[in-house]
Amino acid sequence: MSASYELRGNVAVITLDNPPVNGLGYATRVGITDGLARAIADPAVAAVVLTGAGKAFSGGADIREFGSPKAIAEPNLLSVILALEASNKPVVAAIHSVCMGGGLELALGCHYRVAAPGAQISFPEVKLGLIPGAGGTQRLPRVLGVETALNLIVSGETVKSELLAQLPGQKLFDKLIDGDLMAGALAFAAERAGEVAQGAPLPLVRNLKVAHPNADAYLQFVRNTVGAMSRNFPAPLQCVEAVAASLKLPFDAGMRKEREIFLALMMTPECKAMRHVFMAERATSKIPDVPADTPTRAVAKVAVIGAGTMGGGIAMNFLNAGVPVVMLEMKPEALDKGVATIRRNYEAQVRKGKLKQDKLDARMGLLATTLSYADLADADLGVEAVFEDIAVKEQVFKQLDAVMKPGAILATNTSTLDVNRIAAFTKRPQDVIGTHFFSPANVMKLLEVVRGEKTAKDVLATVMQLGKKIKKTCVVSGVCDGFIGNRMIEQYSRQAGFLLEEGCTPEQVDKAVEKFGFAMGPFRMGDLAGNDVGWYIRKRRYVEKPNLRYSKTADLLCEMGRFGQKTGAGWYDYVPGKRDAIASQVVNDMIAKHRAALGITPRKISDDEIVHRLVWALVNEGAKIVEEGIALRASDIDMVYLTGYGFPLHRGGPMCYADTVGLFNVVQAMKRFQRNPHDDAAFWEPAPLLARLAAEGKTFS
Numbered sequence: 001m002s003a004s005y006e007l008r009g010n011v012a013v014i015t016l017d018n019p020p021v022n023g024l025g026y027a028t029r030v031g032i033t034d035g036l037a038r039a040i041a042d043p044a045v046a047a048v049v050l051t052g053a054g055k056a057f058s059g060g061a062d063i064r065e066f067g068s069p070k071a072i073a074e075p076n077l078l079s080v081i082l083a084l085e086a087s088n089k090p091v092v093a094a095i096h097s098v099c100m101g102g103g104l105e106l107a108l109g110c111h112y113r114v115a116a117p118g119a120q121i122s123f124p125e126v127k128l129g130l131i132p133g134a135g136g137t138q139r140l141p142r143v144l145g146v147e148t149a150l151n152l153i154v155s156g157e158t159v160k161s162e163l164l165a166q167l168p169g170q171k172l173f174d175k176l177i178d179g180d181l182m183a184g185a186l187a188f189a190a191e192r193a194g195e196v197a198q199g200a201p202l203p204l205v206r207n208l209k210v211a212h213p214n215a216d217a218y219l220q221f222v223r224n225t226v227g228a229m230s231r232n233f234p235a236p237l238q239c240v241e242a243v244a245a246s247l248k249l250p251f252d253a254g255m256r257k258e259r260e261i262f263l264a265l266m267m268t269p270e271c272k273a274m275r276h277v278f279m280a281e282r283a284t285s286k287i288p289d290v291p292a293d294t295p296t297r298a299v300a301k302v303a304v305i306g307a308g309t310m311g312g313g314i315a316m317n318f319l320n321a322g323v324p325v326v327m328l329e330m331k332p333e334a335l336d337k338g339v340a341t342i343r344r345n346y347e348a349q350v351r352k353g354k355l356k357q358d359k360l361d362a363r364m365g366l367l368a369t370t371l372s373y374a375d376l377a378d379a380d381l382g383v384e385a386v387f388e389d390i391a392v393k394e395q396v397f398k399q400l401d402a403v404m405k406p407g408a409i410l411a412t413n414t415s416t417l418d419v420n421r422i423a424a425f426t427k428r429p430q431d432v433i434g435t436h437f438f439s440p441a442n443v444m445k446l447l448e449v450v451r452g453e454k455t456a457k458d459v460l461a462t463v464m465q466l467g468k469k470i471k472k473t474c475v476v477s478g479v480c481d482g483f484i485g486n487r488m489i490e491q492y493s494r495q496a497g498f499l500l501e502e503g504c505t506p507e508q509v510d511k512a513v514e515k516f517g518f519a520m521g522p523f524r525m526g527d528l529a530g531n532d533v534g535w536y537i538r539k540r541r542y543v544e545k546p547n548l549r550y551s552k553t554a555d556l557l558c559e560m561g562r563f564g565q566k567t568g569a570g571w572y573d574y575v576p577g578k579r580d581a582i583a584s585q586v587v588n589d590m591i592a593k594h595r596a597a598l599g600i601t602p603r604k605i606s607d608d609e610i611v612h613r614l615v616w617a618l619v620n621e622g623a624k625i626v627e628e629g630i631a632l633r634a635s636d637i638d639m640v641y642l643t644g645y646g647f648p649l650h651r652g653g654p655m656c657y658a659d660t661v662g663l664f665n666v667v668q669a670m671k672r673f674q675r676n677p678h679d680d681a682a683f684w685e686p687a688p689l690l691a692r693l694a695a696e697g698k699t700f701s
């Protein structure tokens, strides 16, 4: 039983006990109703206190039961709450630490609530594409008023108990208890029992009135603002409708409305995508042969080699986490420039009110610089971010190997070079690993952790743990050209190039992709990142793969010196000092000329074809990456694309989106693309894993 029962004087204490956060799994729910029945049956019991063991009152639903019959088996949460309401002895929720989702709904079903200060109160359901489904949308407005309740439910944000307790007229908490919560709750429960013995009625949240002085105007205002802010997500607007029901309908009818909305949302692709992402995020840290209890190495000091674009951003991650950094460069000017950029970034945060001056000073105080490798001797981790040139990497890794202490980890930020080859430059290949940060490294969530052939398990475990500490989404990748993200983006970029040759303009492609939900289309993205980066990579890559056809338009663009925003011109024209992309006649003429030289007659290409050639290109390459074991699971690929490449969250990542459309349909589309004489028919042969899953009617997940 995941809830314990104990008698303290004449008060029965039911303690949820389902670590880590007392999720309301089946056994816990049974524990509550059994405990309650026992308390009601025992004449020695006058009142009940319901609380949680350890680190939470309750974090809500038990995610381990998601999708299983146990999640909805009786007594389900609604039934548990009904049982609490029906108790003839007062039930007091003693809330501390964490009280979220179903946990908060449970508390709202009790007659009274007392709370410790600092408890985190929230309804996070909206973040999973849902609304609270066990009365939360009907009861919270009754205790906090419509506006505060709606803010909490629509945002999913966490608010501290003491802040809510200060709100005028709030009825969420009957008492805030500083000090010993259990002692306070027991005393409170005994007092209420005394009152009930005198004939006082037991209060129920459902019986409280909800009102708003300007209900219709307020609701219309909220529908407009929430609708505008939540474009691709249906849940936030449905939160509004559910709360509106609390205002407009009697309690039980409001409950039925809540249920109706909840069940309808469950079936939406957006909700499925968000639940997928929730689980996918947790899955990234699971590495089958590196269990969670694998020992890790202590990392108290980090060396960053190279203070350029990436080195500076990487250093900031560690400084933000309070880890001292020493940065090495070849010349003092480069160090000065790197340090100045870091300081400027922090100063911008201070100006925006996101960072306090004393924090800036503390972080800069953790940063040391050097021109000498000897100064890296006491670092526990070295992250290399020098030029993308294997000869330079060789020189750097040999020096790091010579000076760094035994057991220190040597990481490379290379985007395209072979991590195994880099490891072989040292006498400690087991201590070498790839840490592929994304630009800007202090902002982007994604960290691809590249596991070399010889990378030791504890090195991998250490870097994964450290990645979490610097607040990254860490995804393990095997060694291959481009790792997970860039290997897939190559196919996406090739398709974007073919689309230009066949009749599209850059803006047409970008618009279609952005309408699908990407933060930025491929050409605007190229202009932002610098088209020369891809040019440089293609020069190497397509020498190694002479048979792989790609569109030369991007090379022609670079030959025109149009590297993107940094040169004031790329796929688009730019007005100095502005970032707005303006369609470029020069570029469109260049594309038309190139198209004519290839003998292609332009055709009108639909947005649907544009989007699906790009996205299915990601998926086909992604399927190969899973099959080869480069990615541990398809959902890791989704996390890479969601956190590193601006893939629309409401679609759940490329592999999840393919599952949603149906793999059979994806394969059919690929067969159609194969018949296009200007495309790469060999590439569109569905990857074996994809073909197999489609044939068996299965999904990647």
Ligand SMILES: NC(=O)c1ccc[n+]([C@@H]2O[C@H](COP(=O)([O-])OP(=O)(O)OC[C@H]3O[C@@H](n4cnc5c(N)ncnc54)[C@H](O)[C@@H]3O)[C@@H](O)[C@H]2O)c1
Pocket (backbone or CB within 6 Å): 305, 306, 307, 308, 309, 310, 311, 328, 329, 330, 334, 384, 385, 386, 387, 388, 389, 392, 395, 396, 413, 414, 415, 416, 436, 437, 438, 439
């Ligand atoms: N820029 C990106 O978007 C990006 C993204 C992911 C990974 N990367 C990778 O990160 C690495 C660095 O890229 P970047 O964009 O920061 O380059 P960058 O040119 O901005 O910076 C490289 C820095 O390394 C220094 N350097 C070169 N050789 C050195 C040596 N022997 N010892 C010490 N310092 C040396 C240079 O002076 C320069 O300041 C490359 O491997 C690149 O492929 C870049």
